Amino acid sequence: MTLRVGVDIGGTFTDLCVLDDSGVVAIGKTLTTHDEPARAVEQLLVSTLPDPSQVDKLVHGTTLVTNALIERKGSKLALLATAGFRDVLEMRREHRYELYDLQIELPEPLVPRHLRFDVPERILADGSVQLPLDEEYVARLGAELAERGIEAVAVCFLHSFTNPDHERRVREVLAEVAPRLRVALSSEVVPEIREFERSSTTAANVYVQDLTERYLRDLEQRVHRIGIGPAPHIMLSNGGIATVDTAARYPIRILESGPAGGALAASAFGAIAGEADLLAFDMGGTTAKLCLISDGAPLVTHEFEVDRVYRLLPGSGLPVKVPVTDMIEIGVGGGSIARIDALGLLTVGPDSAGSEPGPVCYGRGGTEPTVTDADLVLGYLDPGYFLGGEMTLDLDAAREVIRREIAEPLGVDLAEAAYGIHAHVNEDMANAARVHAVERGKDPARLPMFTFGGAGPVHGVGVARALGARQVVAPPAAGVMSAVGFLTAPLAFDFVRTSRVSVEELSWSEVDALFAEMEREGEELLKASGVDVVTHSRIAEMRYAGQGYEIRVPVKQGEWPASLVVDFTEAYRELYRRTGPDVGVEVLNWRVVSSGPVPKVNLRLNVEAGTGDARKGSRQAYFPGGFVDTAVYDRYRLRDGDRIEGPAILEERESTLVIPPGAVCTVRADASLVVTP
CATH class of the missing domain: 3.30.420.40 (ATPase, nucleotide binding domain)
Incomplete structure (x- = not known):
């Protein structure tokens, strides 16, 4: 086996x-x-x-x-830019995410100004050389950087996505004078237009490359040491x-690897249930993630930000221009800390107690109240069955810290304070889900919500009620669902080329040559990884002439350019609920996604459950109005077709589903729990 x-x-x-x-x-x-x-x-x-x-x-x-x-624990980094452009990381786009905030904050660039250098060279937009590269300058600079202890260099020259010769020559020169320097070229990491995003992404990639490679090699050694053969x-x-080799070369591509697995799992379970469109909600110990599944697959974006100063405001973080599962992440999880702010109001997160020291109830030195402490006080969690009994939670310590830090300052009783924390988190996540869905042309109230993560099922029904969602689905093994989703993913990689052209002037031979080049790279990369059959998806990123941003449109060979304009118009209408201006349409970027076969996996839970009544007993749990006697069930003993009316609590080893009064839960054939809020 x-x-x-x-x-x-x-x-x-x-x-x-x-x-x-x-x-x-x-x-x-x-x-x-x-x-x-x-x-x-x-x-x-x-x-x-x-x-x-x-x-x-x-x-x-x-x-x-x-x-x-986020923690700025990467390599000591320098940036080499075209002369006159070293400050692009700090100037950004001169966009104010809060127009009237005079004290606006932005993340510090990964490269301080004294380590950003103007290199004499200039390539024009058409790829021609206006100013040859000053190789002597690069050699002197490289030697000095190595002498001063610099560990990595990001190279981002103007228009290198059109002509990468100068960037490649810089790497050759640096290899001669400073062979230990790690060098990342923007023409390889992100070969597409937009200077600030390209510089930021290239810098981020090489900033974490050493750390990531050491970790992945350590993991590889440990796996082989215990007897697992495949890498x-x-x-x-x-x-x-x-x-591992590809991930070590492009570590920025694994930025959101965990959440991507959860989105894939949501897609897989949605396919089993015949639900092609749904809202995936993942809540762990540190953060909560929300992702839209559309037409059976998670949405993907190429615009992502790390380390946002304000979690819901685009433009307040470090931009990373790589393909990422399109989701919103907010700093509310089981370990998120609750406190009373300067205005006397309850706030939760975004800082988290994490696993060290963890919530107060873990008994590992935590001193501030968290969401998990509140859920324990409310009776939603069993102090003797956390992680299937591997951890015992300290209920008295959780009660004491919430009473001291929240209830007494607010002048409310303990249960109201704990429920205030729980409800605050639910509203935060519902608001984030509403914004995320509406910005993508979707109504969250019309979508079933797929909830998972260790804390997701505890809060899922509450979030769904706040959204007005019609259905909540909690899959089996919900507490480890991202790990489940990993096993449904194919080997795949994205490639991109910038070639701006109006649709009316398109030449299929030129575009096909671009696609063929990317598909050849995909074939080589995946076949070197052991994939026999490689398929390719072609994508155009299009916009109305004069617009600043573009949308993704699948390319149908043999049916264009007419079909390309039609598909773009339909995609634009779905996103913005209207057609665009009466102007020409242009393509900015061409993309290829090269993939191996999708694994065929059986996601049915096949863990020994024992026999007997699924009901384990009951305990007091708090819902608006007070504590009520609440039935507790062993999820592993539930069977297809079982129906449970709230209030009820369904426990498995890694997560707990809370069904409030008025809600009804039924069990599907695949062991998923479906709740009608």
């Missing part, structure tokens, strides 16, 4: 899922070891797998890159997977 394993490192917990042909046969969850992240992975694999040699495939996702960028595959942010 062969096994497939998914492992996801989150901000608080590290999750594991094991599949064979019969379905999910084992799941695991442990606290993340931040000082040495691969150690928790190794511990889970050893404790869960009786025979590691049976593992045929291991897919891994991590928050390492995101955390390194790990790494989850990419766009929903594909790649080899």
Whole structure:
């Protein structure tokens, strides 16, 4: 028997899922070891797998890159830019995300100004050379950087996406004078238009490259040491997977690898249930993520920001121009800290207690009240059955800290204070979901909500009620769903070329040559990774002439350019609910997504549940109006067609589903729980 394993490192917990042909046969969850992240992975694999040699495939996702960028724990970095353009990282786009805020804050650039250098060279927009590269300057600078302890260099010259010769020559010169310097070229990391985003992405990629490569090699060694033969595959942010070598070369591509797995799992379960459109809601220990699934697949974007100063305001973070599953992430999770602000109002997050020290109820040194503490006080969590009984929660400590820090300052009783924290989080997530969906032309009230993550099912029905959603689906193994989703992903990679042209002037031979070049790269990359059959999707990024941003449109060979304009118009209307101005249409970027076959997996939960009544007993749980006697069920003993009326609590080892009064839950054949709020 062969096994497939998914492992996801989150901000608080590290999750594991094991599949064979019969379905999910084992799941695991442990606290993340931040000082040495691969150690928790190794511990889970050893404790869960009786025979590691049976593992045929291991897919891994991590928050390492995101955390390194936010915490600024990367390499000491320099930037080489075309003369006159070294300050593009700081000037940004001169866009104010809050127009009237005179004290507006922005993230500090990854490269301080004294390490940004003007290199004498200039390539024009058509690729011609106006000013040859000053190689002597580059050689002197490279030697000085190495002498001063600089570890990495990002090279971003004007129009290098059209002609990369100068950037490539810089790498050759630096290799001669400073061979230990890591060098990243924008023409390889993100070969497309927009100077600020291209510079920011290239800098971010090489900033975390050393850290990521050391981590991935450590992981690879640990996996082989315990007896797993195949090398790990790494989850990419766009929903594909790649080899360790590819992920180490382009670490910025794994920025959102964990959340991408959850979105893929939502798509897979939606397909089983015949739901092609839904809202995926993932709430873990540190953050909550919301993603739209449309036509059976997660939406993908090429505009993403890290380290936002204000979590819901675009333009307040570091831009990263790589394909990423399109989601909104907010700093509310089980470990998010609740406090009373200067105005005397309750706030929750975005800072989190994480796993070290964790919520107060973990008994690991936490001193501030968190969402998990509140959920425990409300009776939603069983202090003796957290992580299936592997951790015992301290209910008295949770009560005391919420009473002292929240209830007494607000002048309310303990239960009201705890429920205030719980409801505050639900409203925060509902507001974020509403904004995210409406900006993409969707009505969240019309979409079923797929909820997962360790804390997602506890809050899912409350969020759905705030949104007016008609249905909530909690899948089996909800607490490790991102790890499950990893195993549904194909090997895949995205490629892009910028070639701006109006639709009326399109030459298919020229465009086809661009596509053929990218598809050839995709074939080489994936076949070197062991993929036999590679398929390609062609995409055009289009806009009305004069507009500043573009939308993605699939390219149908043999039916264009007429079909391209029709498809663009339809996509524009769906997004903005109107047609655009009566002007010409142009294409800015051409993209190819190269993919291997999609794995065929059985997602049915096949964990031993025992026999007997699914009802375990009851306990007091708080809902608006007071504590009520609430039935508690063992989720593993529920059967297809079972119907449960709220109030009720359904427990599994890694998560808990809370069904409030008035809601009804039924069990599907695939073991998913469907709640009508």
